[in-house]
Amino acid sequence: MSSAEDIHGQTTAATAVVRMAEIEGRGRALVASKALRAGEVVLRDSPILLYSAIPLKPSSPSPSLSPSHRHQHRDYCSNCFRILEHSSPSVVSCPSCSCTAAAAAVLGGGGGGEAGEYLFCGPNCRSAALASSHTPWVCQALSRLRDYCPSSLPLLHHHQERQLQARFLVAAYNLAIVSPSNFRILLCLQGKSPAQPDDAALFLHALIFSLCPPPAPHGSFSFSLELTAALLAKDKLNAFGLMEPLAKDGERSVRAYGIYPNASFFNHDCLPNACRFDYVDASATATATASECNTDLVVRVIHDIPQGREICLSYFPVNLNHSDRQRRLREDYGFTCTCDRCKVEANWSDDEGDEEEEEEETEEAMDEDHDQLMEDSTEDGGVNEENNFPHAYFFLRYMCNRKNCWGTLAPLPPSNGIPSSVMECNVCGDMKNDDAP
Ligand SMILES: [Zn+2]
Numbered sequence: 001m002s003s004a005e006d007i008h009g010q011t012t013a014a015t016a017v018v019r020m021a022e023i024e025g026r027g028r029a030l031v032a033s034k035a036l037r038a039g040e041v042v043l044r045d046s047p048i049l050l051y052s053a054i055p056l057k058p059s060s061p062s063p064s065l066s067p068s069h070r071h072q073h074r075d076y077c078s079n080c081f082r083i084l085e086h087s088s089p090s091v092v093s094c095p096s097c098s099c100t101a102a103a104a105a106v107l108g109g110g111g112g113g114e115a116g117e118y119l120f121c122g123p124n125c126r127s128a129a130l131a132s133s134h135t136p137w138v139c140q141a142l143s144r145l146r147d148y149c150p151s152s153l154p155l156l157h158h159h160q161e162r163q164l165q166a167r168f169l170v171a172a173y174n175l176a177i178v179s180p181s182n183f184r185i186l187l188c189l190q191g192k193s194p195a196q197p198d199d200a201a202l203f204l205h206a207l208i209f210s211l212c213p214p215p216a217p218h219g220s221f222s223f224s225l226e227l228t229a230a231l232l233a234k235d236k237l238n239a240f241g242l243m244e245p246l247a248k249d250g251e252r253s254v255r256a257y258g259i260y261p262n263a264s265f266f267n268h269d270c271l272p273n274a275c276r277f278d279y280v281d282a283s284a285t286a287t288a289t290a291s292e293c294n295t296d297l298v299v300r301v302i303h304d305i306p307q308g309r310e311i312c313l314s315y316f317p318v319n320l321n322h323s324d325r326q327r328r329l330r331e332d333y334g335f336t337c338t339c340d341r342c343k344v345e346a347n348w349s350d351d352e353g354d355e356e357e358e359e360e361e362t363e364e365a366m367d368e369d370h371d372q373l374m375e376d377s378t379e380d381g382g383v384n385e386e387n388n389f390p391h392a393y394f395f396l397r398y399m400c401n402r403k404n405c406w407g408t409l410a411p412l413p414p415s416n417g418i419p420s421s422v423m424e425c426n427v428c429g430d431m432k433n434d435d436a437p
């Protein structure tokens with residue numbers, strides 16, 4: 001039997017502080033190979049593939065929508081995904097899809113206009129992209145996918161998900177052509193191909209191969225419907241979202257998705273002991289070393305961890321309630337969570353499930369849960385292992401209290417072995433002093 005470890009062990013996260021282990025009942029996991037201090041970096045991981053999370057054809061704002069529902073994406077460099085300042089003289093467009101793009105840039109961009117989609121923050125990003133992620137085939141495929149679409153057709157109207165899957169597939173086929181070794185890593189990540197290709201695979205495979213078939217890849221694989229289905233399964237389980245900056249109204253979406261081969265090995269826990277940070281908009285000089293890139297993910301532990309303990313991330317914001325978490329894990333990741341928090345909250349559902357309607361608006365439910373936990377924990381004056389809220393302490397100490405953020409807080413990395421007292425939110429970036437109770 002070939003486990004992921006066998007295939008992938010050599011490229012995996014065997015850093016100085018984490019190692020791969022098989023854990024009874026949980027499969028392969030990343031565990032601390034030494035005692036870790038709060039804030040310590042356990043992994044820095046670069047993406048093997050990145051793709052924009054902006055729809056291929058941004059829908060034109062509908063006058064029937066209230067302003068709060070007309071979220072306008074900003075424009076990002078199509079290579080490094082930093083925010084593009086249109087006033088900057090260094091912004092350049094793709095030479096192949098540039099006729100309309102250049103015109104759009106001259107006209108000021110207009111915040112995500114479809115024509116100005118493939119812009120770069122400067123000549124360096126453009127030449128890097130033209131040699132890797134934005135080859136002539138990618139350029140042509142994306143243009144044709146965008147142009148294919150009387151807006152009544154599903155790819156470009158209702159199904160934003162299909163558009164993003166199309167972007168992913170174009171990026172993945174391209175990876176097979178420009179970097180067969182990274183493509184093999186992608187194929188080794190978790191995510192079983194379905195027995196029968198699903199609707200998404202059937203539709204997108206037919207669409208891409210009729211609109212703009214990719215050149216034949218080098219190496220041992222060939223593009224087939226089965227491969228397309230397998231790739232979509234990898235994307236679903238392994239893509240990490242790089243978030244847009246938190247807008248003033250608290251609205252926040254994903255600017256790009258990335259496949260991070262090593263970060264994918266962290267298992268899930270509903271009360272994680274580590275969380276991931278990204279610093280996409282950090283200036284080039286701040287990440288100037290050859291081995292560090294602005295699109296890297298950085299995983300830090302949020303509190304001290306003993307040697308041998310598994311290190312887990314939460315695959316979604318920690319404020320989701322028990323039934324929403326279980327549904328999401330079942331539907332998206334195919335498992336049932338039995339973490340300590342879920343064991344406790346499963347009992348709540350048994351006790352309260354009959355009385356409480358579960359169909360409240362999720363947003364409200366989250367607010368209430370959060371407030372409830374906050375109240376309960378403050379009434380008790382903090383941690384009390386005997387009460388029904390053993391993890392209230394976690395929310396109080398490690399969840400960002402900025403409205404609608406739901407980020408997780410971790411200390412800055414220790415310096416010279418001394419833990420930092422500054423907590424950083426992994427979503428909004430807020431820093432605050434750790435005045436823990
Ligand atoms: Zn750039």
Ligand SMILES: [Zn+2]
Nearest residue numbers: 094097118139
């Ligand atoms: Zn182009």
Ligand SMILES: [Zn+2]
Nearest residue numbers: 270337339342
């Ligand atoms: Zn859980």
Ligand SMILES: [Zn+2]
Nearest residue numbers: 400405425428
């Ligand atoms: Zn925050």
